[in-house]
Each structure stands twice: as C-alpha cells, then as structure tokens.
C-alpha cells in the first residue's frame with residue numbers, strides 16, 4: 220500500500236504544491252518500478268533539490284538520510300532518480316518546463332502573491348487553503364507525462380554498491396563515505412591520495 224498524501228502532510232507540516240509534486244514523483248516511481256516501499260525493498264532516491272517535494276519522497280518511498288538511501292545532489296533541478304537496486308531498474312523523472320503549478324488556477328497565484336505581501340484578508344486566507352488543496356489534488360491526479368519527462372536509466376556502479384562503505388581520508392584520517400572520496404594527484408607523493416571533500420578543497424587552495 221502506498222502512503223496517502225495526508226500522511227505526507229502530517230510529516231511535512233503543511234499542504235503545498237511542492238509536496239504534491241514530490242508525491243506524484245514517488246507514486247510514478249512505485250508504479251513504473253513495480254515496488255512496494257512498505258516491504259523494505261532496496262530503493263535508493265537521488266534528488267536534485269532540497270524543496271518540499273523531497274519530504275514526500277522520504278515518506279512514500281521510505282528513503283531517508285538516516286538510512287543512507289537518499290542522496291542529495293545540490294543542482295537546483297526538479298529531477299528525481301529512483302532506483303530499485305534489487306531489480307536493477309531505475310527511472311529518472313524530470314519536471315517539464317511546461318508545467319507550472321501557478322497556472323493550474325489563476326486565483327492560486329494571485330492569493331499566494333497577496334500572502335507574500337501580507338495583504339491577504341482572513342477570508343482570502345480560507346479561500347487559499349481550499350484552492351491549495353484543489354491544486355494539489357490536480358497535480359496528484361494529472362497525467363504523468365504532463366508533469367514529468369520519464370525515462371529508464373542505467374544504474375551507475377556506485378549506486379549499486381553498498382553506500383554505507385567508508386574509507387579513511389589520507390589527510391585528516393577521518394572515516395568518509397566512499398562515494399564522497401576525491402582522488403587527489405599529489406606531485407610530491409608517489410601515490411594518489413584519497414581525500415574527504417574538505418581536505419580535497421584545502422589541497423586545491425594550497426596548490
């Protein structure tokens with residue numbers, strides 16, 4: 220059973236188009252990859268933004284930072300790659316340029332603007348609540364291809380590997396997740412160094 224949008228809202232704290240977009244993405248992933256997140260399957264999510272949408276990914280797909288199956292690439296893009304590791308299958312969902320939640324209901328954008336400028340009346344506030352819910356329902360039920368470009372993608376070896384594996388940074392000696400280790404070519408040393416990101420950046424500065 221897929222978690223409901225109400226369950227997402229309980230976790231996220233408010234109803235918003237962002238969490239509806241994330242809910243839609245998670246729902247598509249469940250259908251396309253034919254997975255059951257409640258069965259503790261090997262699902263890995265790579266998200267390219269840290270917006271409201273990601274909370275839905277966490278709740279619905281049970282991908283969390285704590286479990287290590289949520290990877291955040293800070294690219295500022297509406298892109299979600301969901302990987303079913305045990306099935307060797309992955310899909311990439313990229314939000315379409317043509318999709319604009321503000322255009323679903325013109326009143327929504329108008330009231331949001333008033334809310335931002337603090338010129339919204341209490342009556343309009345109530346209206347905005349109702350419209351927001353409607354916009355979210357619309358997003359969740361709209362045809363998949365109207366919101367996302369959906370394609371199957373190859374899984375990179377790093378994403379197949381056990382992402383919990385850590386190695387020791389050659390400079391600071393601290394344990395670092397292997398997929399975050401950088402190779403550094405040091406002219407004065409005989410071998411390449413494996414460095415954590417802060418140490419790598421420090422080396423580049425001192426070059």
Ligand SMILES: [Zn+2]
Pocket residue numbers: 231233234235237238271
């Ligand atoms: Zn939100």
Ligand SMILES: [Zn+2]
Pocket residue numbers: 388389390391392393414415416417418419
């Ligand atoms: Zn280090």
